[in-house]
Amino acid sequence: MAKSSGNSTSRRGFLQRAAVTGAGLGAFSAGGAQFFMPAFAADKPAIGTWPAGSSGSSVFVGLTAPRTGTYAVQGEDELKGAQLAIEHINSGNALIKAISPKTTKGILGKEVKYGIADDGAKPNNGVQNISRFISENKAVLMMGGTSSAVAVALNKLAQREKVIHLAMVSGSNDTTGKDCVRYGFRECFYGQTAAAGIGPVLVKAFGKGKKAAYLTPDYTYGHTVQKSMSDYLNKEGGWSTVTNQVCPLGAPDYSSFLLNIANSGADIFLNINWGHDAVLSIQQAKQFGVLDKQKLVVPYQVPFLAREVGGDLMGGVYASTSYWWGIEDKYPLAKMFNAEFSKKYGYMPEWGAQCTYLQLALWAAAVEDAGSFYPPDVIKSYEKGTKRQSMVGEVHFRPEDHQLVRPVIIVRGKKAADMKGKEDYWDVLEVLPGEPLMQKPDEFGCKLGDYT
């Protein structure tokens, strides 16, 4: 039954918010829904939260993201993107209609409500949060990620509970690789496409035969991105890995790791850390003189990194990303998205917000095309691979591994003196088509599993 209104915040515990609009009507009709089955439900057995979750006048989306911990800043941004998308879906905004042409208001005429919970980037918390959204709110959709460890855990939950999961930011190859599931979909770029995209740029910029040092967070995201990067650079550029410093997520100090990197004789310092870990390790790398001797590369760009670290350290730094607002001159939907987002939140969107917005817009399109919330039908609708418009041009889902085929954007940090505005942190060097950057669908061991 749809949760009515209510605002409660408690740390580490459950943070939950239900949209307020139309709550009275929603609660009333959802209450009556237990006794009313749509005609088409008769020939299909109940699965997951279907049909209970979508038999009222609203459907519920469960969101879990880190609002505390080292990925808190990025998590909040992703939630903002998701909230804007839901608002737009419910109001039938022009941007949503450009991505999902059949959308009028809501999805199949139903209002979308949502709840938010904090997972601190911990997989157990993420699974608990979403499990409660499923049992208490009959969530028809879950979204989580920011840490790939959470995204992978939710993939497994999604497949078990038969509720579709849209990954938020998740850079690990595993999310649509060995840990892919029938019920999971990913929008953003990942280790493999990051490496294949930025690799040639790095070899061209720095030359062949360079010595590389890596600083790698110790979980699936870090390991797979590091492997993809070193595989590409060592094979195609004749580079060598002189050290790979594996550090824990949320380390309070990076001095010992950075000393090893300083002493490694590397030419290039590839920092795979993310969130506050990236901010702190880059600032400390500066303190230890690492950035004077080695060129910094951020293979998998971190939203807000340049804002927090500043142009003095990020000037000239190469990175690959899913989205940067500076592409708006060539992509009309990017311009619309930037305008809508900055109007609501007062700053230009980063790629985490773009990811969650587009995920929800593409879900709206898939459900509208399926004409039903019945999960196997929605999944099959996704798997048709329909080409759709987006902020980064035309995109489509790959049916074999549920990965969105989308461009990778190569950017280079601007020096503080070259910035034309206070949010002008990155120069867009290239927008690379996604398809050629991707591995074969089965290369990372993806087996999607069953529909039912």
Add this chain to the structure above:
Amino acid sequence: MFTWANLVSQMFNGLVLGALLALISSGLTIIYGTLGVLNLAHGAMFMMGGYAGYLAFTATGSYVLAVAAGALFVMVLGVVMERVIIRHFYSRPNEDQLLVTFGLSIVFVELVRFFFGSLSRNVPPPAWASGVTPLGFMLYPTYRLVVVGIVVVALLVLYFVLYRTRLGMIVRAGIEDSTMVDSLGINVFRVFMVVFGIGAMAAGFAGIVNAPVVSLTPEVGEMILVQTFVVVVIGGVGSFPGAILGGLIAGQILSITSMINPGYAYVMLFAAMTLVLLVRPRGLMGLHSRD
């Protein structure tokens, strides 16, 4: 990646890291030793010191004023905390004390998050201590070298207060046997308030001194708190020299392990703690185990 140059630089870095940990831990251990209260809000107070100093720095641009503000603010906070809340928990079971200090830490962290957000804040090192110093065998951030000096002075002051003043004598007597001190007609409650203030001040002072090394986030204290506990357990709960020894040992473990296999740096820290607990349950310098 073993080379002698790397070993020397890691050992040196371990010393700096250890000095910082020693300072933070000393506040925690003094409070526990005297009051018997394990203050889980210590990390949050460390963080509050950083933010108070950050505010003072943005207002005045002065590093010295920032340090003074960070230390004094948290001292006052500590005294208020002791008088208003902690005092009522001395006679309550340990679980209650843990829960109330843990609760306070949540309140502090969320208050700071409410006012400052999660984006990190920077307090730059003072101009005279910024940049890199060549040590011969490596280049080292000048500010971290200055931090060692600051920590040594701060620990000496603490030592003087604890071992060379009347107050210190009472505090140490209180650690040994608080009932006896009480029966000698000394106002234990006033001493407790002063001790809590000093312990809190040590945390706040460490928080702002450490701020230019790590950029400030509301969680900066949580990450430090875990390490601080390990240091205190290794050194001996309630022992001031133990906190210093524990800090130095923890610094070396983190640095040297990370040279051999960085993935095991924190694992080794906990392994060392377990080993100490097995061989010497009261910690290396612990006088007696508490009931």
